[in-house]
Amino acid sequence: MEKKKKQNIVKEILAVRGMGQVVTVTVGLVVLSIVFGILNPTFFSGRNVGNLLRQIAPILIIGIGQSYVLITGNIDLSIGSVVGMSCMISATLMTKGVNPWIAVLITIAVCIGVGIVNGLLVAQCKLPPFIATLGTMTVARGIAQIVNNNYNTDAIGDGAQTFRDLFYYGKTIGLYNTVWLAVILFFVFNFLLSKTRTGRHTYAVGSNLEAAKLSGVNVVATTVKTYIVSAFCACVVGLITCATAGMGTMDAGNMYEMYAVAASVIGGVSTLGGQGLLVGTVIGASIWGVLQNGLQFAGAPVAIRNIVIGIIVVVSVLLDVIIRTGAPKKKV
Amino acid sequence: MQDYIVEIKDVDKSFPGVQALDKVSFQLRAGEVMALLGENGAGKSTLMKILSGVYSRDSGTVKIFGKEYKDLNPRLAQEIGVAIIHQELNMCSHLTVAENIFLGREKLRGGVLHNRSMNKEAKKILDDLNIDIDPATIVGDLAVSKQQMVEIAKALSTNARILIMDEPTSALTSKEIDDLFVIIRKLKENGRGIVYISHRLEELQYIVDRVTIMRDGKYITTADFNKITMEEIISNMVGREIKEKFPKVTCEQGKKILEVRNLNAGRMVRDVNFALYEGEIVGIAGLMGAGRTETTRAIFGVDEKESGEIYLDGHEVTIHSPADAIKAGIVLAPEDRKKDGLCVKLSVRENIALPNLDILCDKFGVVDKKKEKTMTEKTVDELKIKLPSPEVNAGALSGGNQQKVVVGKWLARQSRVVIFDEPTRGIDVAAKVEIYNLMNALKKQGIGVLFVSSEMPEVMGISDRILVMCDGRITGELNTKEATQDKILTYATKFESKRAEA
Numbered sequence: 001m002e003k004k005k006k007q008n009i010v011k012e013i014l015a016v017r018g019m020g021q022v023v024t025v026t027v028g029l030v031v032l033s034i035v036f037g038i039l040n041p042t043f044f045s046g047r048n049v050g051n052l053l054r055q056i057a058p059i060l061i062i063g064i065g066q067s068y069v070l071i072t073g074n075i076d077l078s079i080g081s082v083v084g085m086s087c088m089i090s091a092t093l094m095t096k097g098v099n100p101w102i103a104v105l106i107t108i109a110v111c112i113g114v115g116i117v118n119g120l121l122v123a124q125c126k127l128p129p130f131i132a133t134l135g136t137m138t139v140a141r142g143i144a145q146i147v148n149n150n151y152n153t154d155a156i157g158d159g160a161q162t163f164r165d166l167f168y169y170g171k172t173i174g175l176y177n178t179v180w181l182a183v184i185l186f187f188v189f190n191f192l193l194s195k196t197r198t199g200r201h202t203y204a205v206g207s208n209l210e211a212a213k214l215s216g217v218n219v220v221a222t223t224v225k226t227y228i229v230s231a232f233c234a235c236v237v238g239l240i241t242c243a244t245a246g247m248g249t250m251d252a253g254n255m256y257e258m259y260a261v262a263a264s265v266i267g268g269v270s271t272l273g274g275q276g277l278l279v280g281t282v283i284g285a286s287i288w289g290v291l292q293n294g295l296q297f298a299g300a301p302v303a304i305r306n307i308v309i310g311i312i313v314v315v316s317v318l319l320d321v322i323i324r325t326g327a328p329k330k331k332v
Numbered sequence: 333m334q335d336y337i338v339e340i341k342d343v344d345k346s347f348p349g350v351q352a353l354d355k356v357s358f359q360l361r362a363g364e365v366m367a368l369l370g371e372n373g374a375g376k377s378t379l380m381k382i383l384s385g386v387y388s389r390d391s392g393t394v395k396i397f398g399k400e401y402k403d404l405n406p407r408l409a410q411e412i413g414v415a416i417i418h419q420e421l422n423m424c425s426h427l428t429v430a431e432n433i434f435l436g437r438e439k440l441r442g443g444v445l446h447n448r449s450m451n452k453e454a455k456k457i458l459d460d461l462n463i464d465i466d467p468a469t470i471v472g473d474l475a476v477s478k479q480q481m482v483e484i485a486k487a488l489s490t491n492a493r494i495l496i497m498d499e500p501t502s503a504l505t506s507k508e509i510d511d512l513f514v515i516i517r518k519l520k521e522n523g524r525g526i527v528y529i530s531h532r533l534e535e536l537q538y539i540v541d542r543v544t545i546m547r548d549g550k551y552i553t554t555a556d557f558n559k560i561t562m563e564e565i566i567s568n569m570v571g572r573e574i575k576e577k578f579p580k581v582t583c584e585q586g587k588k589i590l591e592v593r594n595l596n597a598g599r600m601v602r603d604v605n606f607a608l609y610e611g612e613i614v615g616i617a618g619l620m621g622a623g624r625t626e627t628t629r630a631i632f633g634v635d636e637k638e639s640g641e642i643y644l645d646g647h648e649v650t651i652h653s654p655a656d657a658i659k660a661g662i663v664l665a666p667e668d669r670k671k672d673g674l675c676v677k678l679s680v681r682e683n684i685a686l687p688n689l690d691i692l693c694d695k696f697g698v699v700d701k702k703k704e705k706t707m708t709e710k711t712v713d714e715l716k717i718k719l720p721s722p723e724v725n726a727g728a729l730s731g732g733n734q735q736k737v738v739v740g741k742w743l744a745r746q747s748r749v750v751i752f753d754e755p756t757r758g759i760d761v762a763a764k765v766e767i768y769n770l771m772n773a774l775k776k777q778g779i780g781v782l783f784v785s786s787e788m789p790e791v792m793g794i795s796d797r798i799l800v801m802c803d804g805r806i807t808g809e810l811n812t813k814e815a816t817q818d819k820i821l822t823y824a825t826k827f828e829s830k831r832a833e834a
Contacts, residue, residue: 207424216436274426
């Protein structure tokens with residue numbers, strides 16, 4: 001009886017759309033971890049695992065945002081710059097003596113503003129998302145540079161210690177707070193995506209925009225919401241960056257939009273829309289982190305790490321394409 | 333006599349430069365199937381879009397269930413009970429059947445999606461229609477016909493009492509069409525009114541009660557279906573009499589042009605052998621999924637061949653890609669013109685020039701504009717393609733004219749064999765006849781014509797010889813004189829018995 005129930009649960013999980021690829025990628029993650037573990041026994045040490053998770057967290061958070069946008073069939077290139085903007089705005093405010101929590105709220109508000117603009121440009125003005133967010137990417141980076149007159153900020157100071165603890169240095173039940181933050185955001189956004197009407201509409205818009213519209217789905221609102229999620233996630237990552245360095249850096253988040261795409265795509269989110277699971281993004285971000293961490297341990301320079309990750313992205317999408325076209329499903 | 337549930341009176345609608353509807357009237361009763369007929373561009377779709385609130389009208393009245401509506405919009409129309417089943421299926425292929433049925437009207441419990449109750453209700457709706465589909469299936473995994481039934485179920489779940497079906501059978505096999513008709517009859521019994529738009533006139537007899545005919549944006553006539561002849565319908569649609577639905581020319585059979593020997597390509601093309609002679613049109617008949625399209629693709633080099641030889645004018649030719657086939661003189665006008673036949677965003681001129689750039693370019697690869705212009709003009713003239721200018725996007729033309737462009741680009745070069753795959757799908761009667769005339773002209777010129785069609789009257793009317801396929805094999809060959817629908821069907825359903833295989 002108990003066993004049967006268990007089997008049903010397994011069956012139910014596997015029946016979820018796109019779970020197949022998540023399982024495949026998970027196997028890849030396990031293999032990769034074992035290889036690095038054999039190459040370097042300290043890979044699995046408590047200290048390294050803690051660091052590894054902290055390395056993965058920001059990529060996961062920003063990946064969640066990008067996944068939302070990708071599922072609607074769009075893309076958000078502005079998020080790397082939003083990370084920089086969030087980092088610089090929050091740091092500048094704090095160095096000017098603003099209460100850190102108020103600084104955080106203002107930063108979130110501005111970043112969400114960028115998300116709304118992105119969403120409206122894409123959904124209302126019907127700009128190609130690649131172009132629209134390429135534009136806001138440049139603007140957001142410009143804002144990051146302008147807030148402190150083209151300089152990185154000074155140290156955000158002692159008044160911001162609790163802020164730094166919450167976003168980076170502190171630990172709760174043995175795990176870094178950054179990791180908890182990622183876990184909480186994952187659960188919240190996964191719930192929204194899989195269990196609510198907005199989530200369902202997100203998939204519908206990406207699957208067939210016209211059909212969604214004809215079914216009475218508010219396509220503009222749905223699209224704007226996904227860009228808000230994306231900008232919000234980038235904002236959180238910017239705050240983490242600020243807490244990590246203890247100062248604002250203008251080039252923070254450089255290339256993060258691409259890492260976010262990598263995490264999503266490795267995890268099986270389709271760039272064509274309609275398909276993808278945040279669990280996949282977790283695995284994708286983990287593979288990204290394990291590669292970075294493991295290759296670093298193995299003494300590979302940054303350049304080599306970039307090359308390897310780039311190849312992994314292409315190969316994982318290629319595998320997906322081959323699996324899909326190679327074994328067409330029989331139509332019922 | 334029952335009351336009308338839809339009464340449209342003197343509706344005008346103009347778009348910039350076109351009077352799309354000119355004082356059109358239309359009525360629908362509960363429990364009847366009304367066929368709305370007319371050529372492409374007659375205004376059928378515009379009229380239905382006004383009824384479903386997509387377009388607003390310039391003048392005239394629209395009464396639904398006896399109540400007059402001044403400003404209709406899609407949502408209001410849906411609430412009143414008007415639903416359209418679109419020609420191009422509008423489904424989210426990544427979502428499940430139940431998710432699609434309830435899209436935009438999801439059931440929630442405490443703000444959270446209540447999938448169980450949606451699945452249950454979807455199942456009930458499907459069961460009521462005797463549709464055997466699991467509501468948890470992902471729509472993209474269903475065959476087109478099943479998707480269509482899901483779309484009907486979706487419309488009914490909104491409690492639609494007026495159903496508009498725009499070319500619902502254009503992508504269905506005859507078995508699937510039968511299934512659809514069973515459902516339509518059932519809906520009729522339930523007292524729903526159905527507007528049925530179709531170019532396949534021969535299928536009307538199975539379901540239609542009355543017909544309304546439109547032409548050039550004007551209302552022409554309404555009649556009970558059993559009081560009007562097919563000839564009257566056609567002449568009303570076209571505005572003149574079409575003497576022959578299937579014009580035929582007889583030619584002396586000449587020498588062998590094309591011979592295909594032992595062609596194998598995947599499961600759908602198995603040991604195909606046939607020959608094609610000068611002065612004849614060979615039709616390939618069969619059910620959907622019989623491997624006809626796959627055969628043409630293998631010959632044209634789109635799909636990889638496993639084995640087999642192709643002889644052209646007695647010489648073996650090697651074809652690994654469409655480029656090889658074109659060079660050898662074999663060309664294909666594919667089935668799905670928007671997807672495979674045309675670059676819809678390029679102009680008609682560019683589309684015609686595309687496969688002929690080898691002729692049009694000088695030795696440096698620069699396009700000779702003058703030659704290109706001449707070729708375009710000649711093609712447009714010869715095929716009587718109706719267009720404002722060769723610079724318009726191919727996608728902007730009507731179906732019939734698009735098909736002419738697909739064919740025309742091949743005729744601009746000297747080919748030996750022209751393969752047509754479903755050349756008349758979704759185009760109106762007059763345009764069909766023009767395509768037939770074109771095929772006949774090729775036949776007279778001594779060019780080999782091979783054509784695939786799912787419409788049996790067409791195959792029998794146009795071909796000189798008919799090959800019937802089933803399950804990837806050629807199961808029969810008939811001379812058109814001895815061919816009957818029954819004979820073709822017998823061959824078309826000649827599946828290999830499992831015992832014979834073992």
